[in-house]
Amino acid sequence: MTTMTPAPVKAPTPSRLGSLASRSRKRLEGTGWQRLALVTGAYLASLIVFGAIAAQQGANPFTVLHAMLSSSIFGGGSLDQTLLHAIPITLAALAVAIPARAGLVNVGGEGQLIVGAIAATGIGVDIGASVPGPVSWIAMIAGGALAGAVWAGLAGLLRIRLGVNEAVTTLLLNFVANDILLYLTYQPWKDPNGLGQPESKPLAIQAQLPLIFGSQLNIGIIITVVLVLVVWWAVKHTGWGFAIKVTGGNQEAARRSGLKVRSLMLSAMLAGGALAGIGGALNLAGVETQLRPDITLTFGYVAFLASFLARHEPLKTALAALLFSAIALSGNGLQLSTGLDGTITDILLGLIVLAPLVMTKREGAT
Amino acid sequence: MNGLEETMIGGIEGGTAILLPALGELIGERAGVINLGTEGCMLVGALSAFAAASVTGSVVIGILAGLAGGAVCGLLHAWLTVIRRADQLASGLVIWFLALGVTSVYGANYISATAPTLAIINVPGLSKIPWVGPILFEHDALVYTGYLLVAVIWFVFYRTQLGLVLRATGERPEVVAAAGRRPAVIQIAAVTIGAALSGLGGAQLSIGYVGNWFNDMTSGYGFVAVAVVLFATWKPVRVLGGAYLFGMALAATSVLQAHGVSVNQYLLDAAPYLITLIALVTVGRRGSASAPEALSRALARTG
Numbered sequence: 001m002t003t004m005t006p007a008p009v010k011a012p013t014p015s016r017l018g019s020l021a022s023r024s025r026k027r028l029e030g031t032g033w034q035r036l037a038l039v040t041g042a043y044l045a046s047l048i049v050f051g052a053i054a055a056q057q058g059a060n061p062f063t064v065l066h067a068m069l070s071s072s073i074f075g076g077g078s079l080d081q082t083l084l085h086a087i088p089i090t091l092a093a094l095a096v097a098i099p100a101r102a103g104l105v106n107v108g109g110e111g112q113l114i115v116g117a118i119a120a121t122g123i124g125v126d127i128g129a130s131v132p133g134p135v136s137w138i139a140m141i142a143g144g145a146l147a148g149a150v151w152a153g154l155a156g157l158l159r160i161r162l163g164v165n166e167a168v169t170t171l172l173l174n175f176v177a178n179d180i181l182l183y184l185t186y187q188p189w190k191d192p193n194g195l196g197q198p199e200s201k202p203l204a205i206q207a208q209l210p211l212i213f214g215s216q217l218n219i220g221i222i223i224t225v226v227l228v229l230v231v232w233w234a235v236k237h238t239g240w241g242f243a244i245k246v247t248g249g250n251q252e253a254a255r256r257s258g259l260k261v262r263s264l265m266l267s268a269m270l271a272g273g274a275l276a277g278i279g280g281a282l283n284l285a286g287v288e289t290q291l292r293p294d295i296t297l298t299f300g301y302v303a304f305l306a307s308f309l310a311r312h313e314p315l316k317t318a319l320a321a322l323l324f325s326a327i328a329l330s331g332n333g334l335q336l337s338t339g340l341d342g343t344i345t346d347i348l349l350g351l352i353v354l355a356p357l358v359m360t361k362r363e364g365a366t
Numbered sequence: 367m368n369g370l371e372e373t374m375i376g377g378i379e380g381g382t383a384i385l386l387p388a389l390g391e392l393i394g395e396r397a398g399v400i401n402l403g404t405e406g407c408m409l410v411g412a413l414s415a416f417a418a419a420s421v422t423g424s425v426v427i428g429i430l431a432g433l434a435g436g437a438v439c440g441l442l443h444a445w446l447t448v449i450r451r452a453d454q455l456a457s458g459l460v461i462w463f464l465a466l467g468v469t470s471v472y473g474a475n476y477i478s479a480t481a482p483t484l485a486i487i488n489v490p491g492l493s494k495i496p497w498v499g500p501i502l503f504e505h506d507a508l509v510y511t512g513y514l515l516v517a518v519i520w521f522v523f524y525r526t527q528l529g530l531v532l533r534a535t536g537e538r539p540e541v542v543a544a545a546g547r548r549p550a551v552i553q554i555a556a557v558t559i560g561a562a563l564s565g566l567g568g569a570q571l572s573i574g575y576v577g578n579w580f581n582d583m584t585s586g587y588g589f590v591a592v593a594v595v596l597f598a599t600w601k602p603v604r605v606l607g608g609a610y611l612f613g614m615a616l617a618a619t620s621v622l623q624a625h626g627v628s629v630n631q632y633l634l635d636a637a638p639y640l641i642t643l644i645a646l647v648t649v650g651r652r653g654s655a656s657a658p659e660a661l662s663r664a665l666a667r668t669g
Binding site for chain 2: 053171175180182183308340344346347350351357
């Protein structure tokens with residue numbers, strides 16, 4: 001005989017919604033210290049595997065490490081370069097993180113960076129020489145944001161209106177964006193004075209982002225830091241941030257508590273796309289100064305992994321993006337001083353994301 | 367020979383390097399696992415095949431090495447996604463980056479090497495059929511393997527118990543488990559076999575269609591293969607059509623240029639992706655509904 005006790009009915013409070021929103025990921029067991037030791041161990045293991053591959057190729061692992069560190073952090077101006085490369089990676093990573101919090105998968109950082117750079121080039125080359133610098137900077141950034149938002153918003157709209165999987169559409173749109181980039185740089189936008197290279201006309205000097213006194217950094221880095229903080233504040237401390245988190249955690253619960261799930265999902269996609277678009281614009285206006293093929297160098301995919309590694313937490317995502325930027329740059333030094341192909345650093349990047357994939361196991365059916 | 371025939375021949379030859387990985391991806395996705403690392407598995411297969419053929423002088427060993435290289439790559443993805451239950455998209459991208467790095471390091475010695483390549487075999491009788499013969503039956507062995515595999519996969523999917531269990535695993539693994547089968551084993555096998563076919567697709571490039579090895583030589587074919595599976599709404603015969611269509615779009619560019627026709631190459635290159643997008647939109651909910659259910663669930667729970 002069992003006695004039935006009615007389950008106590010509670011009104012959905014923010015904390016209850018919050019627990020619904022938390023993902024069913026089994027964290028590493030053990031205390032904080034044990035966890036830290038495990039994670040450190042996993043990263044050391046990645047480094048050791050990487051060193052072993054380098055050694056097997058006939059390079060001294062310590063020379064390799066030294067070359068990598070000096071071309072990404074310690075060498076003259078190399079830290080500046082790492083920070084500059086981190087701008088598009090960080091912003092494209094936030095473009096993954098915000099939709100991910102709303103339960104959406106944005107694999108389109110690459111395409112959103114590209115359309116941002118295209119928009120910035122179009123605007124910058126057109127008006128850059130005739131208006132004061134700040135006007136063209138703002139116009140290029142706004143154009144980049146708009147282009148990125150449209151590119152991501154397209155996938156978002158298809159998802160909320162037709163139920164087409166956004167992971168798939170964002171991926172496909174990357175290739176479309178890349179073909180547009182190639183078309184523009186090889187044909188209509190090709191610089192007639194460019195020695196036959198597929199490059200657009202360069203931005204006028206005044207339209208390029210100004211350098212920060214005494215460094216190779218430009219004001220793009222300040223804009224990026226501000227945006228990271230704004231995103232952190234928006235997702236952690238605003239009603240919108242909470243609402244998208246609830247939507248991402250449990251759509252049904254979100255809908256029943258009166259949230260406009262579709263608009264929230266679309267807004268997360270638009271915000272993400274705008275950020276990546278700004279990343280593309282800042283990279284163009286501050287570093288590249290003219291459009292060319294390969295302008296993104298798979299940064300968009302690296303960004304996906306950075307956000308994934310940081311579990312879509314904005315501040316950690318920015319740090320992961322910085323780390324990946326350093327790894328990507330360290331390939332240059334390797335190539336020069338050890339003769340190894342620079343793409344060997346892709347192995348290190350893969351291993352670093354592999355480590356947590358191996359170490360955490362999620363619950364739930366396959 | 368006119369431009370249309372050239373485009374179709376090139377489309378089938380190059381399309382095979384899309385068809386083989388797409389069929390592999392189809393098997394994996396039908397079991398509920400997407401592999402964005404298909405591009406990486408193709409690279410590994412392309413290098414393994416080229417290196418083995420170069421060292422041994424045998425294309426047969428090259429083909430086997432391509433299959434094996436792809437399978438190793440698939441085992442890693444299967445271990446991560448099925449056993450460790452890692453995020454499928456992230457695992458795929460990790461595999462792509464690892465493959466880019468590993469093949470650039472170990473492929474450096476083979477960039478200027480030579481290897482025997484697949485011979486063109488004219489199918490007796492069939493290749494004599496006017497017009498159709500030269501287009502369909504004057505190719506290398508891997509092209510014919512592609513034809514056969516479509517038939518074999520269709521048969522296994524829809525006419526055998528194994529196929530039923532595989533498809534059920536992609537829809538409702540818990541039902542398969544309740545019926546006394548082990549969905550994890552089926553998924554691991556499906557992903558590994560699928561990636562082996564990606565490796566074979568890489569081999570079709572390195573010791574077939576292209577005939578040498580260079581870094582990142584698959585240049586997006588693996589991602590196109592993933593797109594083809596979606597375009598085909600997870601049906602084997604449509605995968606064949608999609609792969610050749612995409613192959614022809616890629617081949618048309620060079621053919622048109624050779625004939626002095628001015629064509630916008632990049633618009634043509636973008637066409638396969640746009641067609642896939644439009645197909646996804648027009649099929650809309652119906653298309654998404656035909657996606658294996660476990661796959662949709664896996665894609666929705668990234669994090």
